[in-house]
């Protein structure tokens with residue numbers, strides 16, 4: 001998960017510090033996440049799930065399915081890019097993918113809102129492509 005496109009990370013008030021932080025504002029859903037608390041990933045050299053013998057585990061597959069269906073992104077695809085091309089390549093791709101066409105701000109995958117100009121960009125994009 002790229003925290004940079006998460007609505008909890010992007011918001012001004014009670015801003016989350018990221019999945020791997022000890023954040024007081026982190027939602028319990030995130031705090032109790034089995035991937036976040038996975039013991040195996042802590043022993044990985046890379047810090048990424050693809051190194052695990054169980055990759056992709058049941059929990060990761062469930063999360064990926066939900067994000068692919070609802071939030072226009074895939075954790076498994078991201079991990080594959082990191083494994084084959086490196087983290088820099090993923091971040092460059094993410095920056096392009098989630099850049100607001102109006103102001104260049106960051107769009108959250110969770111709500112489609114640009115945190116630069118406040119527009120509902122994913123709705124906007126759908127509207128534009130229908131014309």
Ligand SMILES: [Zn+2]
Nearest residue numbers: 100103114117
């Ligand atoms: Zn914008």
